[in-house]
Amino acid sequence: MNLTQEEILEQCTKMCKNTLMETLDISFCEVGKDYLVAKMPVTSKVHQPDGVLHGGAMVALAESVGSAASFMFLNAKDFYIRGIEISANHVKSVKEGNVYAKAEIIHNGRTTQLWDIKIRDEEHNLVSVVKLTTIALPKTK
Structure with a gap:
């Protein structure tokens, strides 16, 4: 896909309309040759009852950025991208501010993709480490 970085971020933003990503205020803010960042x-809205960031919200952020990265980097207009496995280790609590998830490709196969996703706070402290596997399913006509 020969899009500029701005065009990629714009496409990611358009995909989020009326979705969980919009509900959680997830936005895409940086893209590189082999990575995508969302905040x-x-x-x-994303706290657990004791006032810290809910682990499920972090997993939703991670799957959102990893799936969007698969879609963008596969030129996947002919594919549906689905997350098929995700695991997360939460290592730090966050009460306020923003968190940033950076998805970096580990394996970019024709059918499956493996992503390493690190979530960090505004001070760049590691908050969560996530591994996501996505699958590209061909669209039938």
Whole structure:
């Protein structure tokens, strides 16, 4: 796909309309040759009852950025991208600010892709480490 970085970020933003990503205020903010970054504000909307970022919200952020990266880097207009396995280790609590998820490709196969996703706070502290496997399913006509 021969798009500029701005065009890739714009396409990612368009894909989020009326979705969980829009509900969680996830936005895409940086793209490189083999990575994509998304951010999510940490507000009461994504807190667990004791006032810290909910692990499920972090997993939703990670799957969102990894799946979007698969879609963008595969030139996947002829494919549906689906997450098929995800595992997360949460290592730090966050109460406010923003968190940033950076998806980097580990394996870019024709059918499956493996992503390493690190979530960090605004001070670049590691918050969560996520591994995501996506699958590219051909669209039938």
